[in-house]
Amino acid sequence: MLETSAASIEEECDKLTGRFIRSAGIHDAPNGLPSAHYEFMHSLYRQALYRSLSGTSRAKLHLNLGERLLPVCSAGRPEMASELALHFEEGRDHERAVHWWILAAENAASRFSRRDSIEILRHALDVVAALAPALRSESEVRILQRIGDTHFALGEVSDSALSYEAAADRAAKAGLKVAEVDALARLAVSAWYLDPDRGNEVSQRALEASRGLADPLLVARTELAATSLRLLYDSWRKEDEETCAQAHDTMLRLGGADVQPDVFYIVVQSVEANYSSALQQAEALIATTASPIAYVLGVTAKSLTLLPWGRFGEVLRLVRTATELAEKNGEDPWIHIYCEAWLRMLCSDFDGVRRLSQLIMRSNAEQHAVRARTIGMVASGYAELYHGTPERALACFAGVRDYRITPRFFLHWHWRMHAELGSAEARLKAGDLTNARNEAEGFLQSAASVADPNMRVLAWDVRSRVASAENNFNHARECIDNALAIVDRFDIPVAAWRVHATAADLFAYLEDREKAVNHRARAQELVLRLADTFDEGEPLRESLLAAPLVRRLFEDAVSA
Numbered sequence: 185m186l187e188t189s190a191a192s193i194e195e196e197c198d199k200l201t202g203r204f205i206r207s208a209g210i211h212d213a214p215n216g217l218p219s220a221h222y223e224f225m226h227s228l229y230r231q232a233l234y235r236s237l238s239g240t241s242r243a244k245l246h247l248n249l250g251e252r253l254l255p256v257c258s259a260g261r262p263e264m265a266s267e268l269a270l271h272f273e274e275g276r277d278h279e280r281a282v283h284w285w286i287l288a289a290e291n292a293a294s295r296f297s298r299r300d301s302i303e304i305l306r307h308a309l310d311v312v313a314a315l316a317p318a319l320r321s322e323s324e325v326r327i328l329q330r331i332g333d334t335h336f337a338l339g340e341v342s343d344s345a346l347s348y349e350a351a352a353d354r355a356a357k358a359g360l361k362v363a364e365v366d367a368l369a370r371l372a373v374s375a376w377y378l379d380p381d382r383g384n385e386v387s388q389r390a391l392e393a394s395r396g397l398a399d400p401l402l403v404a405r406t407e408l409a410a411t412s413l414r415l416l417y418d419s420w421r422k423e424d425e426e427t428c429a430q431a432h433d434t435m436l437r438l439g440g441a442d443v444q445p446d447v448f449y450i451v452v453q454s455v456e457a458n459y460s461s462a463l464q465q466a467e468a469l470i471a472t473t474a475s476p477i478a479y480v481l482g483v484t485a486k487s488l489t490l491l492p493w494g495r496f497g498e499v500l501r502l503v504r505t506a507t508e509l510a511e512k513n514g515e516d517p518w519i520h521i522y523c524e525a526w527l528r529m530l531c532s533d534f535d536g537v538r539r540l541s542q543l544i545m546r547s548n549a550e551q552h553a554v555r556a557r558t559i560g561m562v563a564s565g566y567a568e569l570y571h572g573t574p575e576r577a578l579a580c581f582a583g584v585r586d587y588r589i590t591p592r593f594f595l596h597w598h599w600r601m602h603a604e605l606g607s608a609e610a611r612l613k614a615g616d617l618t619n620a621r622n623e624a625e626g627f628l629q630s631a632a633s634v635a636d637p638n639m640r641v642l643a644w645d646v647r648s649r650v651a652s653a654e655n656n657f658n659h660a661r662e663c664i665d666n667a668l669a670i671v672d673r674f675d676i677p678v679a680a681w682r683v684h685a686t687a688a689d690l691f692a693y694l695e696d697r698e699k700a701v702n703h704r705a706r707a708q709e710l711v712l713r714l715a716d717t718f719d720e721g722e723p724l725r726e727s728l729l730a731a732p733l734v735r736r737l738f739e740d741a742v743s744a
Contacts, residue, residue, distance in 0.1 A: 194220045204229050247275025265291055266304070278314040282323050285311060289330060293476045296513045298334050301476070305331045321358035325351045329367055330475075336374060337476035339518035339552065344477075345374035365394045365402060369409050373448075373477070376417045380592045387413060404434040405446070412448035416595055420455075420634040428452055445469045447478060450485040451595075454492065456635045457674045462489040480519060487523040491530065492638055494677035494710075497717035499527050500724060518552055525559050530678055531724045532731035534570070537563035554593045558584055562599055565606045570732055574610035581606045601630050601639055608646045617654055624650045638679040641667045645683050652690060660690055681710035685737050707737055 197220070201207055205222045213219040224230040237245070250271035257264040269284035285308035292301040305327050312323045332347030348371035355364035368390035376383025387410035394406040408431035411424045428449060435443045445465035453462040466486035473479050483506055490499045503524045510517035521540050528536040541560030565580030583589045584603035590596065604627040611620035624647040631643035648663035667683045670676075684707035692700035711734055718725035728734065 190219065197222050243275050245275075246271045247277055250275055250277070250280070262287065262291060269308075273311055276314075278311055279319060281311050282308050282315065282327075286327065286330065289334075290474050293334060293337075294474065296509050296515070298338055298476055298513070298515060302331055302334050305334070321354055322360060322363065325355045325358075325360060325363045325367060328354065329370060332370060332374070333475050333477040337480040339516050341374050341377050341552075345371060345378060348374060361393065361397055362399070362402065365390055365397070365406060368393060369406055370477075372410065372413060376413050377594065380417045383417060384414060401435065401438040401443075404431045404438065405443075407431040408435065408446050408449055412446060412452050415452055415455075416448060417592060419597055425452070425456075425635055444473070444478075447481040447485050450482075451488055454485070454489040457492070457637050457676060459489055459493045459675070463493075484519050484523060487520075488526075491523075491526060492636075492676060492678055494714045495717055496527060496531065496714055496724070496728075497719065497722070499523065500718065500722070503527070522555060522559070525556075525563075528724065528727075529559065529563055529566075531728040532566075532570075532734075533724060533727040534563040534567035536727075538567075554591060558590050558593070558596070558599050561590075562602050562606065565603065565610070569606065569609055569613060572613075574614040577610040578607060581610065597630075597634065598636070598639075601627060601634075604630055605642055605646060608650065612646075612650055612653060617650065620650045621654070637670050637674045638676050641670050641676065641679040641683055644670070645679075645686050648686055648690065652693070657690070657694060661694075664690055677710045677713055681707045681714070682733070684710065685733065688737075704737065711737065 197205060198207075201222070204225060206225055208221040208223045210218050211221045234242070250268055253264060253268055253271065257268050265284045266288035269281050269288050272278075272284060273281035285304055289301045289304040289308065292298070292304060309324065309327050309331075312320055312327065315323060328347050328351035332344040332351065335341070335344035335347060348367055352364055352367035352371055355361075355367050368386055372383055372386040372390055375386045390406050391403075391410050394403045397403075408428055411427045411431065415421070415424050415428065432446075432449060445468055447466075447469060450462045450465050450469070453459075453465070463486065466482050466489060469478060469482040470486065473482065483502065487499050487502055490496075490502070503520045506520045507517040507524070510520065521543065525537045525540040528534075528540070538560050541556040541563070561580045561584050565577045565584075568574070568577035568580060581603040585600055585607075590600075604623060608620055608623035608627055611617075611623050624643070628643040628647055631639040644663045644667035648660045648667065651657070651660035651663060664683065664687050668687065671680045671683055684703045688700050688704035688707060691697075691703060711728070715725050715728050718728075
């Protein structure tokens, strides 16, 4: 900065050593070259000298230093972003200061220091006030959106909605149409979570605003997000499913490989059992995004893809890593706990599910309670079934199915269908065959309305078992054939092993030993495939293998 040779500067510093400064050895300078380093013997010396500079000189030195460090940071030292931001701010170059404060916030978020990221962004928002009016609004919108993203990643969904709403308002007032659409699309994510009716209204506002612009790619992206959210939070409609596929195709055609995957469409594809495509997109999103919300939701989408695909061990490792990172940084692993609860449900660890649900409700605001309470009620219902108390199970499942008790939330229809299945199981266990048949028929109709082959398979399976209990074996055979036809088309091991187990029982009763043996062997193979995804000695592996139906599957094989 002084445009003086390094040797002469070091000579002057050596003269001051022992008086004001001391040698700190030889270290690499920001440009990577070795350089002598010195430090003040007391911070008071530094403060006194710094304050002795005039404001103009101080600003000039900061700006010059920022200029000198800029190529170093741009060449591969992104961790210097906060230092650059400070120098540009003190040098009164507020536009570049805001730019580097935003990058510093992204760096903090990438280190999972998300609360630090929010503090940096709020400081950047203060700096924005010094910008010229033409630049101020655009920067404010960007920063508010990033604050909203980070709040959502922390589970502070109400705070995220406030930030997104402020961003949308600023964009609208400044006439920033594209930014307004983007802010509304982000607000819709939080709004759907907090109040589905409000979420749908915001999604429609975003869609209408996008259609007013000459940007077909923006329209397709907004339509894909809005329709995917409606499928997952409201109800599954065939026309919405088709709209999603068309919008996704349009995005790929117009944007090519540069198009960022939509996290909610990833979940839609998982529901449709397009697991390979969903997993590929989730992993691409996780690997490339700098957004905290996209990262957190990407990890969640990956978990929700691996779960029905039967890759339980991968889900457990993914969730545990994410949870440990969150807790290490003093954050609430709220969304990862949901995924672990779902996994424990599939492994028949119902006590574990209820424990996690209670943990969520204790540590989070009411905005997270509905999903936690619902998963806990489903788990309690199945636990009561296994304990031989179907009446209590029915009460648990009734609470899940009642919209007055359980309003809409993310994938609520999935859990309501599980409650329908559980109700049919409870009626069957109680010997109430008429109501068991009615419940099974109702579940079959519900399952037929969604694209999830797992639900359709489970619906035909329970309908077959009810028919067998009624000694209507022709219909039982017809139902199980329908289930097996779906299993042949999709790789859905979590549901498939149950169907093969039912088929084994049916054919054993019909005295078709060869088919009974083959289906039992196939069911055992699929169960072991699920169990072997866990590490040896993992308690969830033991929970899965100790489930009554699984235990009977292997015990019957031994006795046979």
